[in-house]
Amino acid sequence: MIDFTVKIGGEAGFGIMTTGLFLGKIATRSGYHAFEYSEYPSLIRGGHNVIEVRISDALVHSQTSEVDVLLCLNKETFDLHAGEVREGGVIVFDNEKTDESLLKKPDRRISYVHIPFTRILRENQLATVMLNNIALGVLMQIIGADPDILNKLIAETFARKGEEVITKNQQAAALGLSEAKKDFPEGYKTKLVKINGVPEKVYLTGNEAFGLGAIMAGCRFYCAYPMTPTSALLHYLAAKAEKCGMVVKHAEDEIAVINMALGASWAGVRSMVGTSGGGFALMVEAVSLAGITETPIVIVMGQRPGPATGMPTWTEQGDLHFVIRSGHGEFPKIVLAPADSEEAVRLTVEAFNLADKYQTPVFVMGDKYMQEGHQSVDMEKISSLPSVINRGKLLSQEDLLKTGQYKRYLVTDDGISPRALPGMEGSLHQANSYEHNEEGHTSESASDRIQQVEKRNRKNDTYLAEDFRLPEVYGPKESPLTVISWGSMKGPILQALKETDGLFNYIHFSRLWPLDKAKLKAFLKGFRRFLLVENNSTAQLGQLLTMETAMEFPDTLLKYSGRPIYPEEVISKVREML
């Protein structure tokens, strides 16, 4: 089995992230799976950036703590990360810029590859932007990948810039490759030999998956204000807007963002907003507005460590309670938390259908870890996803004319009222932020109030009856220990499960709210002992489950350093408990 990790580090602003992305694509185009994880400070230049790509011939769900090949584009990378390189691994560094005798080498058998990056740039009069091409050439030699795949990738990337730019970039890669050949002719023991006959793969981030899901769902309005880790969703959709017929609006603040989206949704357009905790805090009043006006909306909530500005470029699952409880007053809302690209596309499409069906806010929660890292998935898994659009009780013009006197907030058994759009003949109605009667007119009468509260609450019951799903279970059915987690931590946990050959089983929550107490309790009773794994400090899913089922979850693995949980950490905790 092939499973190795390449880590690339250097100063911010030198194309480290692009190098990682290219490497991942080279792997997936060679038939392998890849998983990317990056760490960078909230700075544009000068900070230390690292990106790692784990490559395997099997599906890979997470990063790992051991590195096979470390490529140092500055000395800091060596100092910080040489200790992570495994026995028999490779470290590449610029021996002309860094005095080898000053390096604190780990006490292990490691191959040191000397590449004079700065001299190559100087002697060939190349700009520093070419550094990543040289690095990629070096990597091609070390991991024995096909340089043609790299050359083709370069050609595609710079297609619009012309032949000359393409050739220059390819030449830089060739220089790196030949330099590495001189110093390290044998290459690393594991080689990225192209595998044929395997399914074609796509390589995308959670943000791109959210965007793709929105396109597939027929979303026509995306509104946002930039905020890590969700900015890249805005960038992706803005770039595709004209092509997919979506209007993408960068509004003046998050309050405007969500109110614009609600206006657009009321007028009939599938609408989505995206933000992170701080921006979402500004949106909260309007979440409640969506609740009472019964306006569908999809909200992508990308978590990062708070409170306040917190640690912008790091990861955490700290906003589960905030989201579930968001908005003053009582009204139904639905909260989903996909873990990986495939789930992110699927649940985003579903979020739009649920929002239209229940005419209420639907959340898709992510975090820095899953939104910014690329992950491979078999193309077929995405392209075969159902992209059925279900707009719920949205009336056609014909149906509306048959309705007679239209009542926007008609009391119904399932709590959902037929929806007409402004502009349709016979549509006269109000979407009202005040409590209202069936027609939408402001009302403070006790009977109207009770009727409308109960009508809205019945949507919850309808959801539980028609759309509630128990969490998925991975691993052996019978096991003395069951790990419970949610959202993005699925990856490291599945990886741990795989690496221990099913030492435990795993309950994955991707639909966090609302929960069916009775079904959930009966389901959880079927397991013996639990370990709660969460990327936060207060076990928010655990608290939620206790609240709903009165069960306690005393054993926890919680991490709140801004870093994701590693499979190794799960394995050692599980071993400790068994």
Next chain:
Amino acid sequence: MNTQNLPTPTAKINAAFSGYFPTWCPGCGNFGIWSSLKSAFNKLKLHPDKMAIVFGIGCSGNMNDFLWANSFHALHGRAVPTAIGVKIANHSLPVIVIAGDGDCYGEGGNHLLHAARGNHDITVVVHDNRVYGLTTGQVAPTAFKGAKSKSTPGGIIEVPVNPVALVLTQGATFIAQGFSQDMIHLTDLIVAGVEHKGFSLINVFQPCVTFNPANSYSFYRERVYKLGADYDPSNFRSALDKSMELEEKIPIGVIYKSERPVYTDSLNQLKTSVLAGQSQNTEFIKFINEFV
């Protein structure tokens, strides 16, 4: 308000746009604005089904139940962004915002600047009574310096906002001022504002007889004057000069008017149909392919 014991709405019987009879204080300037809006909509031959009004929260916004057309009663301060969303989604609908000065210049002041910059084709009618009516009379951002209220017993320290100068300098393409008592004049301003292609602000002086006796009908009658035929509203500089006439003499009429492409005109996505009418993008496979 409580609609329970109110008489049968008139809308369904005859006059378009007439909802429940207003619950405003007798003599409130809002009555004049209400009548002018209805006359203007009738003059414009608007249809209640085929337009959208977004109301703010305040005594002004409470018009939602008195003026019937498709409407969204939004959040306090957020009527403008809500209206922009409606317009982007269906730019064939006339979109009108009705809000108070507290709503539009205070709570949601930021949105106004950006709406003007974007030249979003919406008409914003602001009820300028220099107080927060609905919350019982605290000062609004338009209150004159020194105005005493429950929240400013010693008199307000800040100087008033200058709404006309504010939106003029931020790119608004239609700016007018009206007086709620001069309904014929105000009706014409609303007609012109809705007909204008681009962002229009109509600031209406509206006496609040309950909480602001200082800025009464007679206060305005003594001060307002109509801009004459000799005034050129296309001249930015003279509009800026007019915007500075705030207290002694107050101009009413169209203060500024210019032409600039509206926001939705710049979107190729909207060239062939309104956004709300577009169907599913069935070619998403090509977007998936880009990730190979």
